[in-house]
Amino acid sequence: MPTVLILGAGSDMAVALARRYAAAGHTLQLAARNPGQLRSLEQDLRIRHRIAATVHAFDALDFDSHAAFYQSLPTPPDIVICVFGYLGSQEKGQADWKEASRILHTNFTGAVSILNIVAEDMASRGKGTIIGISSVAGDRGRMSNYLYGSAKAGFTAYLSGLRNRLWHSGAHVMTVEPGFVATQMTQHLKLPPLLTAQPDQVAADIFKAAENKKNVLYTKWFWKYIMLIIKNVPEPIFKKKKL
Numbered sequence: 001m002p003t004v005l006i007l008g009a010g011s012d013m014a015v016a017l018a019r020r021y022a023a024a025g026h027t028l029q030l031a032a033r034n035p036g037q038l039r040s041l042e043q044d045l046r047i048r049h050r051i052a053a054t055v056h057a058f059d060a061l062d063f064d065s066h067a068a069f070y071q072s073l074p075t076p077p078d079i080v081i082c083v084f085g086y087l088g089s090q091e092k093g094q095a096d097w098k099e100a101s102r103i104l105h106t107n108f109t110g111a112v113s114i115l116n117i118v119a120e121d122m123a124s125r126g127k128g129t130i131i132g133i134s135s136v137a138g139d140r141g142r143m144s145n146y147l148y149g150s151a152k153a154g155f156t157a158y159l160s161g162l163r164n165r166l167w168h169s170g171a172h173v174m175t176v177e178p179g180f181v182a183t184q185m186t187q188h189l190k191l192p193p194l195l196t197a198q199p200d201q202v203a204a205d206i207f208k209a210a211e212n213k214k215n216v217l218y219t220k221w222f223w224k225y226i227m228l229i230i231k232n233v234p235e236p237i238f239k240k241k242k243l
């Protein structure tokens with residue numbers, strides 16, 4: 001059975017993904033800043049699904065540690081899911097470079113740093129799947145979250161180029177663009193229930209789309225059409241909206 005590495009494995013979305021892949025019998029490598037927080041999940045997955053699982057320390061912002069982290073994994077993973085992210089505060093980030101750089105470096109630079117290493121490995125093995133969790137926020141900059149949105153836009157473009165490159169060596173890259181998802185990241189926001197997905201639904205969508213080698217997945221599905229409309233609103237009108 002394939003081995004799945006989940007980067008940022010403590011988040012609600014990542015836990016749902018771990019459960020989905022474990023239910024399908026995959027071996028799991030769970031990585032987070034604080035591996036201690038993953039112990040009970042690891043044990044639960046082992047007992048419930050009789051799969052092998054390991055936990056690992058990983059900090060997206062500690063770029064210099066990424067090569068050693070990847071080398072230290074028990075086996076090279078077949079599937080790598082890059083889930084970590086940081087929404088942060090747009091308002092704070094406008095005046096405070098520390099907050100702005102944390103948003104940019106977590107969502108973009110950190111992801112590029114670790115996935116560059118994964119990509120080299122998969123290119124040399126001629127197989128593998130990389131799944132990057134980006135966001136619809138990257139499809140068009142809005143005044144309420146353009147720091148996060150621009151980092152995700154960069155990540156989406158990175159994944160697109162990487163997909164193009166790795167296709168020629170036999171590996172697959174899937175970009176995931178969730179809309180609203182009910183997780184810790186959004187618990188302080190009032191999300192419209194009809195537009196909001198649960199982490200389990202997102203995990204099921206990602207699992208199925210990756211099996212089908214989809215290139216870009218919007219989840220829930222209708223976000224593809226919502227974003228098509230948003231992307232096509234003329235700039236003179238868009239800039240007057242307080243979005």
Ligand SMILES: NC(=O)c1ccc[n+]([C@@H]2O[C@H](COP(=O)([O-])OP(=O)(O)OC[C@H]3O[C@@H](n4cnc5c(N)ncnc54)[C@H](OP(=O)(O)O)[C@@H]3O)[C@@H](O)[C@H]2O)c1
Pocket residue numbers: 007008009010011012013014032033034058059060061082083084085086087106133134135136177178179180181182183184185186
């Ligand atoms: N929720 C939404 O509506 C939504 C919509 C679109 C896209 N997304 C994206 O979906 C992904 C999962 O988000 P979520 O909603 O599940 O968010 P979340 O609950 O806030 O989880 C974010 C995860 O990222 C990890 N993380 C943050 N900084 C890190 C670092 N420097 N190194 C390693 N891990 C780090 C956190 O780890 P700790 O446990 O150590 O804090 C946490 O587990 C993110 O990429 C997010 O941008 C979410």
